Amino acid sequence: MKTRNSNRILTTILVAGMGLVLSSCGDTKPKEKLENEQTTETTPKTTDTIEASAPMNQAQSILAAYLNVKDALVGTDGEAASVAAKELASAIDKGDDEFTDILAAAEGISGSTDTEKQRELFNTLSQKVYELVKSTSPNEAPVYKQFCPMAFGNTGAYWLSTEEEVFNPYFGDKMLKCGRVEETIE
Numbered sequence: 001m002k003t004r005n006s007n008r009i010l011t012t013i014l015v016a017g018m019g020l021v022l023s024s025c026g027d028t029k030p031k032e033k034l035e036n037e038q039t040t041e042t043t044p045k046t047t048d049t050i051e052a053s054a055p056m057n058q059a060q061s062i063l064a065a066y067l068n069v070k071d072a073l074v075g076t077d078g079e080a081a082s083v084a085a086k087e088l089a090s091a092i093d094k095g096d097d098e099f100t101d102i103l104a105a106a107e108g109i110s111g112s113t114d115t116e117k118q119r120e121l122f123n124t125l126s127q128k129v130y131e132l133v134k135s136t137s138p139n140e141a142p143v144y145k146q147f148c149p150m151a152f153g154n155t156g157a158y159w160l161s162t163e164e165e166v167f168n169p170y171f172g173d174k175m176l177k178c179g180r181v182e183e184t185i186e
Helices: 002-025 033-039 055-073 078-090 097-110 114-138
Strands: 143-148 155-161 178-183
Touching: 055 078, 055 097, 055 114, 055 155, 078 097, 078 114, 078 143, 097 114
Parallel strands: none
Antiparallel strands: 143 155, 143 178
16 A cells, blocks of 8 residues: 555656646747648537647646546545545636536535545546546556446446556455556557
Protein backbone atom coordinates (compact mmCIF):
# COMPACT_ATOMS: atom_id res chain seq x y z
CA MET A 1 0.00 0.00 0.00
CA LYS A 2 2.89 2.32 0.81
CA THR A 3 4.39 1.70 -2.65
CA ARG A 4 1.07 2.53 -4.35
CA ASN A 5 0.79 5.79 -2.36
CA SER A 6 4.39 6.65 -3.26
CA ASN A 7 3.65 5.89 -6.92
CA ARG A 8 0.54 8.07 -6.78
CA ILE A 9 2.46 10.96 -5.23
CA LEU A 10 5.27 10.57 -7.77
CA THR A 11 2.76 10.43 -10.63
CA THR A 12 1.01 13.57 -9.39
CA ILE A 13 4.33 15.40 -9.09
CA LEU A 14 5.43 14.25 -12.56
CA VAL A 15 2.14 15.28 -14.18
CA ALA A 16 2.24 18.69 -12.48
CA GLY A 17 5.88 19.13 -13.48
CA MET A 18 5.08 18.23 -17.08
CA GLY A 19 2.41 20.92 -17.07
CA LEU A 20 4.88 23.53 -15.89
CA VAL A 21 7.49 22.49 -18.43
CA LEU A 22 5.04 22.40 -21.32
CA SER A 23 3.43 25.71 -20.43
CA SER A 24 6.82 27.43 -20.10
CA CYS A 25 8.39 26.07 -23.30
CA GLY A 26 6.37 28.12 -25.73
CA ASP A 27 5.67 27.15 -29.33
CA THR A 28 8.70 25.98 -31.27
CA LYS A 29 6.96 25.25 -34.60
CA PRO A 30 8.06 27.24 -37.62
CA LYS A 31 5.76 30.15 -38.48
CA GLU A 32 4.94 28.68 -41.90
CA LYS A 33 3.78 25.39 -40.36
CA LEU A 34 1.61 27.24 -37.82
CA GLU A 35 -0.11 29.22 -40.59
CA ASN A 36 -0.86 25.99 -42.50
CA GLU A 37 -2.37 24.39 -39.40
CA GLN A 38 -4.56 27.40 -38.72
CA THR A 39 -5.96 27.50 -42.25
CA THR A 40 -6.72 23.77 -42.44
CA GLU A 41 -8.58 23.55 -39.13
CA THR A 42 -12.24 23.07 -40.04
CA THR A 43 -13.51 20.68 -37.37
CA PRO A 44 -16.55 22.19 -35.64
CA LYS A 45 -16.72 22.14 -31.84
CA THR A 46 -19.14 19.71 -30.24
CA THR A 47 -19.98 19.04 -26.62
CA ASP A 48 -19.84 15.26 -27.19
CA THR A 49 -16.10 15.14 -27.84
CA ILE A 50 -13.22 16.93 -26.25
CA GLU A 51 -11.04 18.62 -28.82
CA ALA A 52 -7.28 18.72 -28.97
CA SER A 53 -7.49 22.48 -28.38
CA ALA A 54 -8.05 21.90 -24.65
CA PRO A 55 -5.32 23.67 -22.70
CA MET A 56 -2.58 21.17 -21.95
CA ASN A 57 -2.04 22.23 -18.34
CA GLN A 58 -5.76 21.90 -17.58
CA ALA A 59 -5.82 18.46 -19.18
CA GLN A 60 -2.83 17.43 -17.06
CA SER A 61 -4.52 18.72 -13.90
CA ILE A 62 -7.71 16.84 -14.76
CA LEU A 63 -5.79 13.60 -15.40
CA ALA A 64 -3.85 13.91 -12.13
CA ALA A 65 -7.01 14.59 -10.12
CA TYR A 66 -8.85 11.76 -11.90
CA LEU A 67 -6.08 9.35 -10.88
CA ASN A 68 -6.56 10.42 -7.24
CA VAL A 69 -10.28 9.62 -7.49
CA LYS A 70 -9.42 6.24 -8.99
CA ASP A 71 -6.94 5.48 -6.21
CA ALA A 72 -9.50 6.37 -3.53
CA LEU A 73 -12.04 4.01 -5.11
CA VAL A 74 -9.41 1.26 -5.32
CA GLY A 75 -9.12 1.68 -1.56
CA THR A 76 -12.94 1.72 -1.20
CA ASP A 77 -12.62 5.05 0.59
CA GLY A 78 -15.73 7.13 -0.11
CA GLU A 79 -14.47 10.09 1.93
CA ALA A 80 -11.17 10.25 0.03
CA ALA A 81 -12.97 9.81 -3.31
CA SER A 82 -15.25 12.72 -2.42
CA VAL A 83 -12.29 14.96 -1.55
CA ALA A 84 -10.37 13.95 -4.70
CA ALA A 85 -13.45 14.60 -6.84
CA LYS A 86 -13.78 18.09 -5.33
CA GLU A 87 -10.16 18.72 -6.34
CA LEU A 88 -10.99 17.45 -9.83
CA ALA A 89 -13.98 19.77 -10.10
CA SER A 90 -11.85 22.72 -8.99
CA ALA A 91 -9.29 21.89 -11.73
CA ILE A 92 -11.93 22.54 -14.39
CA ASP A 93 -12.55 25.99 -15.82
CA LYS A 94 -16.28 26.40 -15.12
CA GLY A 95 -16.76 28.49 -18.28
CA ASP A 96 -15.41 25.78 -20.58
CA ASP A 97 -18.19 23.72 -22.19
CA GLU A 98 -15.70 21.05 -23.30
CA PHE A 99 -15.51 19.68 -19.76
CA THR A 100 -19.20 19.78 -18.79
CA ASP A 101 -19.55 16.00 -18.50
CA ILE A 102 -16.32 15.64 -16.53
CA LEU A 103 -17.41 18.40 -14.16
CA ALA A 104 -20.87 16.86 -13.66
CA ALA A 105 -19.43 13.43 -12.83
CA ALA A 106 -16.81 14.94 -10.49
CA GLU A 107 -19.44 16.98 -8.67
CA GLY A 108 -21.65 13.89 -8.35
CA ILE A 109 -18.79 11.87 -6.85
CA SER A 110 -17.84 14.71 -4.51
CA GLY A 111 -21.44 14.99 -3.29
CA SER A 112 -21.50 11.46 -1.90
CA THR A 113 -19.45 9.14 0.26
CA ASP A 114 -21.33 6.03 -0.93
CA THR A 115 -18.67 4.14 -2.92
CA GLU A 116 -21.25 2.24 -4.99
CA LYS A 117 -22.83 5.49 -6.20
CA GLN A 118 -19.37 7.00 -6.71
CA ARG A 119 -18.31 4.00 -8.79
CA GLU A 120 -21.31 4.42 -11.10
CA LEU A 121 -20.38 8.06 -11.69
CA PHE A 122 -16.71 7.09 -12.01
CA ASN A 123 -17.65 4.94 -15.00
CA THR A 124 -18.95 8.03 -16.83
CA LEU A 125 -16.00 10.08 -15.61
CA SER A 126 -13.58 7.46 -16.95
CA GLN A 127 -15.15 7.57 -20.42
CA LYS A 128 -14.84 11.36 -20.62
CA VAL A 129 -11.30 11.51 -19.21
CA TYR A 130 -10.32 8.81 -21.70
CA GLU A 131 -11.58 11.05 -24.54
CA LEU A 132 -9.57 13.94 -23.08
CA VAL A 133 -6.38 11.89 -22.82
CA LYS A 134 -6.76 10.53 -26.36
CA SER A 135 -7.36 13.99 -27.84
CA THR A 136 -4.78 16.02 -25.92
CA SER A 137 -2.07 13.51 -24.89
CA PRO A 138 -1.39 15.27 -21.57
CA ASN A 139 0.72 12.38 -20.37
CA GLU A 140 4.46 11.98 -20.79
CA ALA A 141 4.44 8.44 -19.39
CA PRO A 142 2.08 5.75 -20.69
CA VAL A 143 -1.52 5.73 -19.48
CA TYR A 144 -3.24 2.36 -19.46
CA LYS A 145 -6.89 1.91 -20.32
CA GLN A 146 -7.96 -1.02 -18.18
CA PHE A 147 -11.14 -3.09 -18.23
CA CYS A 148 -13.03 -5.15 -15.68
CA PRO A 149 -15.50 -7.50 -17.39
CA MET A 150 -17.39 -8.18 -14.14
CA ALA A 151 -18.24 -4.58 -13.20
CA PHE A 152 -21.88 -3.54 -13.16
CA GLY A 153 -23.43 -6.99 -13.38
CA ASN A 154 -20.94 -8.32 -15.94
CA THR A 155 -21.49 -5.48 -18.41
CA GLY A 156 -17.92 -4.35 -17.74
CA ALA A 157 -16.31 -0.96 -17.21
CA TYR A 158 -13.11 0.85 -18.10
CA TRP A 159 -10.76 3.12 -16.19
CA LEU A 160 -7.38 4.76 -16.70
CA SER A 161 -4.21 4.14 -14.74
CA THR A 162 -0.56 5.13 -14.91
CA GLU A 163 0.32 1.68 -13.58
CA GLU A 164 0.21 -1.32 -15.89
CA GLU A 165 -0.63 -3.55 -12.93
CA VAL A 166 -4.39 -3.74 -12.39
CA PHE A 167 -5.89 -2.20 -9.25
CA ASN A 168 -9.65 -2.33 -9.76
CA PRO A 169 -11.58 0.80 -8.67
CA TYR A 170 -14.97 -0.87 -9.26
CA PHE A 171 -14.46 -3.66 -6.72
CA GLY A 172 -11.59 -2.40 -4.57
CA ASP A 173 -10.33 -4.99 -2.11
CA LYS A 174 -13.13 -7.42 -2.99
CA MET A 175 -11.56 -8.13 -6.40
CA LEU A 176 -8.50 -5.88 -6.49
CA LYS A 177 -6.76 -7.59 -9.41
CA CYS A 178 -9.83 -8.25 -11.58
CA GLY A 179 -9.26 -6.72 -14.97
CA ARG A 180 -6.81 -6.35 -17.84
CA VAL A 181 -5.03 -3.70 -19.87
CA GLU A 182 -6.98 -2.98 -23.04
CA GLU A 183 -4.92 -0.13 -24.46
CA THR A 184 -1.67 1.68 -23.82
CA ILE A 185 -1.82 5.41 -24.56
CA GLU A 186 1.64 6.81 -25.23
